[in-house]
Amino acid sequence: MSKETCILTTKDYTILEVMRDRCLGQGDPMAPILKRKIESAIVMFRDEVPDDVATMSSRVTFSVNGRDPDTRIISHDRMTSMVGMFLPVTTLRGLALLGLAEGEHFVLTGSDGVEERILLEKIQYQPEAARREKESLQRHSVRQAPGKPSLRLIRGAFYDRAPLVAASPDGVDDPGPSAA
DSSP: OOSSOEEEEHHHHHHHHHHHHTOOOTTSTHHHHHHHHHHTEEEEOTTTSOTTBOOTTOEEEEEETTOOOEEEEEESSOOSSSTTSEEETTSHHHHHHTTOBTTOEEEEEOTTSOEEEEEEEEEEEOHHHHHHHHHHHHHHHHHSOTTSOSOOOOOOGGGGSOOOOOSSTTSOOOOOGGGO
16 A cells, blocks of 8 residues: 555454454465555544545445556455446455555555556545435435425526517518418
């Protein structure tokens, strides 16, 4: 990672601890990444996590070694839905992305010994941010007086236009059958 810190929700941190406890030992390729993530973690409640941090169920756009970006949803485990939609944290790349903020990267060594630099380009959706936004909208709508509409109609440009004027002096715009 670029700063060797990762921001995790309390739930995400617990998931990583359980994964670490279930590791197959030091030979497990996940063990060093889990160790780095847990030791450098800043744990926050879900209401405090910044909007630009990858959390569980976030839709993220990332690139590997500068190649074309890919967009996936970080998931807890392999999903049975469409292939290519989810990126489980049980994979090296999924685990590397969890806890990163936009613009940060994580360098990991794959099972073949090749280093990969994973860059988190953009958070497309974060469930914690969406929840905060929804609660904010609900609080705002509660403040309005009961029985009052929540939408306000605004007159459009149609009402501001000058009235239509007839094309001929007598007010008739139809040239009649002789025009045919």
